[in-house]
Amino acid sequence: MALSPGSLLVRLSLRRMNIDRWAVVYLLVSACFPLLRPSVFPHPWLNAVVHGALALAIWFIPPWLRSRRRFLPRLLGEIYLPLIFPMFYTELQYLGLIFFDFHSSLDPSLIRMEQWIFGFQPSLRWSEVWPWPWFHELMEFAYFSYYFLAVIFLVLVFRARGVPREMRWDAVRDFVRDLSAVMLICYTLYTIFPAWGPKYFRAGFVDVGGWIFTDIMHRIHENGAILGAAFPSSHVAASFVPWWHTWRWFPRHRWWMTILFTLLCMATVYCRYHYVVDVIAGMLLAVLVVHGMSRFGDSARDRLREERCR
Numbered sequence: 001m002a003l004s005p006g007s008l009l010v011r012l013s014l015r016r017m018n019i020d021r022w023a024v025v026y027l028l029v030s031a032c033f034p035l036l037r038p039s040v041f042p043h044p045w046l047n048a049v050v051h052g053a054l055a056l057a058i059w060f061i062p063p064w065l066r067s068r069r070r071f072l073p074r075l076l077g078e079i080y081l082p083l084i085f086p087m088f089y090t091e092l093q094y095l096g097l098i099f100f101d102f103h104s105s106l107d108p109s110l111i112r113m114e115q116w117i118f119g120f121q122p123s124l125r126w127s128e129v130w131p132w133p134w135f136h137e138l139m140e141f142a143y144f145s146y147y148f149l150a151v152i153f154l155v156l157v158f159r160a161r162g163v164p165r166e167m168r169w170d171a172v173r174d175f176v177r178d179l180s181a182v183m184l185i186c187y188t189l190y191t192i193f194p195a196w197g198p199k200y201f202r203a204g205f206v207d208v209g210g211w212i213f214t215d216i217m218h219r220i221h222e223n224g225a226i227l228g229a230a231f232p233s234s235h236v237a238a239s240f241v242p243w244w245h246t247w248r249w250f251p252r253h254r255w256w257m258t259i260l261f262t263l264l265c266m267a268t269v270y271c272r273y274h275y276v277v278d279v280i281a282g283m284l285l286a287v288l289v290v291h292g293m294s295r296f297g298d299s300a301r302d303r304l305r306e307e308r309c310r
Contacts, residue, residue: 231275
């Protein structure tokens with residue numbers, strides 16, 4: 001029996017997760033920022049239209065995908081938001097100039113804070129004290145691991161033996177919820193309080209040799225890196241999420257995930273991508289998000305669970 005439009009809208013509303021609402025709010029708010037200073041953002045009104053259309057799509061399509069019985073549509077309905085993070089990241093090259101220009105960033109304050117804490121700049125000193133190509137390559141590999149840690153966790157979830165099917169979907173929803181909250185908060189902070197980081201504000205690339213991953217990261221930062229996305233470190237905050245959920249769900253894999261996450265945190269400083277205070281702030285943000293999100297209920301999740309238990 002075909003559903004009436006009213007019944008269909010009700011069903012979609014029952015499957016609408018909190019992350020859908022967060023994504024819509026972020027899209028609508030970030031669409032307004034370029035209108036405040038259109039001279040620094042190309043085609044601000046077109047951007048607002050695109051954001052509005054994407055917000056409308058998110059309001060309806062992911063809840064509908066979650067109702068599908070096939071694996072791939074359901075998975076897309078759960079993980080769609082991290083898939084559009086590259087779009088949000090790309091926009092930051094302009095959003096970071098809405099409220100502050102380059103010379104008004106947070107970097108001088110962060111540098112003074114590190115000078116007060118350590119008496120020197122760790123992001124500049126470390127690579128000078130340890131100018132070892134093999135260590136630099138290890139650090140660049142660890143930093144690069146950020147791009148596949150989320151995928152690794154999803155693979156672990158769906159290959160887990162002895163974990164009921166619906167518990168796997170709950171694990172995915174918890175993970176995507178925490179990762180999405182962390183990244184949306186980071187993107188918002190990068191817009192309002194931009195910091196460029198030591199690589200761009202005071203120093204260039206690390207003058208230490210390397211091989212495969214050193215070249216990969218050089219190419220990524222030459223062609224895809226942006227200014228203003230340093231504080232807090234999203235690399236640390238976002239990588240904490242798969243580390244934490246792996247620690248929670250898969251004790252067998254704790255050891256290597258912990259080593260990789262530790263090396264990643266070290267790499268952000270050694271390779272001059274972040275100040276130490278960026279790393280600390282990223283860690284604190286992730287801890288607060290993971291702790292806080294676990295206390296928030298999501299009525300859509302409860303309804304989905306009840307529906308599939310019938």
